[in-house]
Amino acid sequence: MTSDAMPPRLVLKFGGTSMGSPERITRSAAIAANEAASGRQIAVVVSAMAGETDRLLGLAESLGGGLGERETDTVLAAGEQASAALMALALTRAGYPAQAVMGWSLPIHVEGPPGSGRITAIAGEGLEALLEAGVIPVVAGYQGLDATGRLATLGRGGTDLTAVAVAAAIGAQCDIYTDVDGVFTTDPRIEPEATRVERISHDAMLELAAQGAKVLQTRSVEYAKAKQVTLRVKSSFLDPGASAGTEVVEDAAIAERRVVSGVSYVRDQARVSVHGGGDAAPAEALFAGLADADVAVDMIVQARSRAGGAVVECSVAGRDLPRALKVAEALEGPELVVRSQTGLAKVSVVGTGLRGRADVARTLYRVLAQQGLAAHMVATSEIKISVLVDRDDLEQAVRALHGAYGLAAKQDRT
Amino acid sequence: MTSDAMPPRLVLKFGGTSMGSPERITRSAAIAANEAASGRQIAVVVSAMAGETDRLLGLAESLGGGLGERETDTVLAAGEQASAALMALALTRAGYPAQAVMGWSLPIHVEGPPGSGRITAIAGEGLEALLEAGVIPVVAGYQGLDATGRLATLGRGGTDLTAVAVAAAIGAQCDIYTDVDGVFTTDPRIEPEATRVERISHDAMLELAAQGAKVLQTRSVEYAKAKQVTLRVKSSFLDPGASAGTEVVEDAAIAERRVVSGVSYVRDQARVSVHGGGDAAPAEALFAGLADADVAVDMIVQARSRAGGAVVECSVAGRDLPRALKVAEALEGPELVVRSQTGLAKVSVVGTGLRGRADVARTLYRVLAQQGLAAHMVATSEIKISVLVDRDDLEQAVRALHGAYGLAAKQDRT
DSSP states (O other), X not given: OOSSSOOOOEEEEEOTGGGSSHHHHHHHHHHHHHHHTXXXXXXXXXXXXXXXXXXXXXXXXXXXXXXXXXXXXXXXHHHHHHHHHHXXXXXXXXXXXXXXXXXXXXXXXEESSTTSOEEEEEOOHHXXXXXXXXXXXXXXXXXXXXXXXXXXXXXXXXXXXXXXXXHHHHTOXXXXXXXXXXXXXXXXXXXXXXXXXXXXXXXXXXXHHHTTOOSSOHHHHHHHHHTTOOEEEEETTSOTTOOOOEEEXXXXXXXXXXXXXXXXXXXXXXXXXXXXXXXXXXXXXXXXXXXXXXXXXXXXXXXXXXXXXXXXXXEEEGGGHHHHHHHHHTOOXXXXXXXXXXXXXXXXXXXXXXXXXXXXXXXXXXXXXXXXXXXXXXXXXXXXXXXXXXXXXXXXXXXXXXXXXXXTSOSOOO | OOSSSOOOOEEEEXXXXXXXXXXXXHHHHHHHHHHHTTTOOEEEEEOOOXXXXXXXXXXXXXXXXXXXXXXXXXXXXXHHHHHHHHHHHHHHHTTOOEEEEOTTTTTEEEESSTTSOEXXXXXXXXXXXXXXXXXXXXXXXXXXXXXXXXXXXXXXTXXXXXXXXXXXXXXXXXXXXXXXXXXXSSOTTTOTTOOBOSEEEHHHHHHHHHTTOOSSOHHHHHHHHHTTOOEEEEETTSOTTOOOOEEEEOGGGSOOOOSOXXXXXXXXXXXXXXXXXXXXXXXXXXXHHHHHTTOOEEEEEEEEOTTSOEEEEEEEEGGGHHHHHHHHHTOOSTTOEEEEEEEEEEEEEEOGGGTTOHHHHHHHHHHHHHHTOOOOEEEEETTEEEEEEEGGGHHHHHHHHHHHTTTTSOSOOO
């Protein structure tokens, strides 16, 4: 930032823990006020107070509602309505006039099933009018209006998506405030040597989120990438201005200084394999059946067995295994054998620098072998490599890979 | 109701205690379902769950908001948003498809200061569409949209007003469900002989409400009178269909069988009197000053004292006395003497049959004299007579007047 240029507009998003009490709201308002004090135009997007969404969901469930049901959307949306107005009060009290703005009033248009809508359009005129009037808009996250004019929610973590959409609508950067100071190279509870990632590409952030890092909602990163919104993940638990955080930027904006951004994991995994079926591999029928049964398939391996028969394997979430097995065992074909394995975990190494680097896979195999850890399945994408290990080996594998890829030093990563 | 005519449309309003828990919501839904089962078209209007408005108000106050402040309206409106959707879930589960409808979505237009708006218009098209589709609209009470498109609330008890407005918009009767089985001739906690009033005129109900009976919000009765909506006050704590309740109807709809409808009271009253001022009574200056100081004046007595000077007296709420005295003591004029009395209570006898009946006042004075109770001030309107008594005499005065006007027998009262 140069001293004489007006800094760009900024959207600050505060999650549930940052809105957990009047004291926490006051503290988050101070962070926002600190940004506004520099003269830049800001907007704020908030989640419901911590625990409120669960409380409201419990009430809805006790009366026959639940996630994925449209009336429940209306129940849940009340949480962000209240917290947005509370934040507006806190900002106004801090000397920065603010006004709560609802998804229905802008409006923010949402399509898709109840409880997991996607934002299709956002009207920015109301936000512009407030900004021009010197009033900070405080947008209720997680919600918008469906095509019939009813309230619709965006699913858990949807307030991140609202924040990015608001940032795109008013041409702002977007700071996501949470309870950690940015994105880390891995889970600090497993590896105390984990370090904060200073900059990461949208793609690598997407892979990290998809592979288990819970800091940012996946769709909000996709939206930020599509709309070229610069995201930062920061902590609302530090003093105003004190959080360095992690910047999520376009690929082109970061030099490829490091191969790997981070190591993420997903705990409860299972494996299903189908052997045989003659020349015609049973893969198509298997995956069609799994899709019909609403089982999300993650890693897929297909090969010929030594005996010449086809082998197809996939990994699924542990809770989905019974349904997956039911599908596999219903397959028809000569000499089909279905096997499964539970008690697995997935560890992923993510980074844009993985592109075309064969040594990344070599390092992975070497490290696991040195540690005496079994690799049950390996799959790669352009910027990640994932391995299924025994669940009991998870922590050891995370620590070993984190060290082997040189993540314990604090600096830029792509 | 005849057996072959379609019964008229019905709006059922459930207050906070009737929405106090999932169990209470389920029970209230059963009452509504019982009405819908007869084939009549119904709509439901709900308050926030008991305690929720106070909880939300407490949060707003802790951040600088409060009643009478526009952002706080948005905080509070979240309570009815959630409860409306919860009621819609309960009705749907009971086999009667229902949908929550917000004040902003109809919309219900509201004017006036934050926290005490009045409904200026209500668009019924959305309600008609749902009714025609066989879906029960469940309207969030207490709220609407102001001229700038922000949420605005109607003040405590405002859900009654929403219910009457919805009834007027769709040509329905309106049943107000609460925790008592109708309007009583006086407070049963003071007089166990108090009986339920079966029918009462809008005017008498208005006087009862204004004089301290808390069953119905005053403005909702005015609105019902203006729009010729038939109101009934019923209990949601009895089995579906079991509450007889009190019907509030037009004057013309009830024969004048009884003189008095009920005895109501207001506890904390005070009296201010100004003596002197020569020929020019200080009344105008006094009441102008009280209005400027936002002190509501209730009873007013003006007379000449024996010495020939003017005397003007008025009653105010006890909490307003310090402000009222400051106004009175600032008056200028020859030989002005200001006196005040606290520790008073107001008892009112209300009934359309009071019109032109001098014996009502005679009975009041006779009863108080027989009981040895001092009457500090008496004022009459067309259908009520009020008396200020010592607060310690309140219960005795209520019981004596209740008995003297023959209210302990259950029958129609006007």
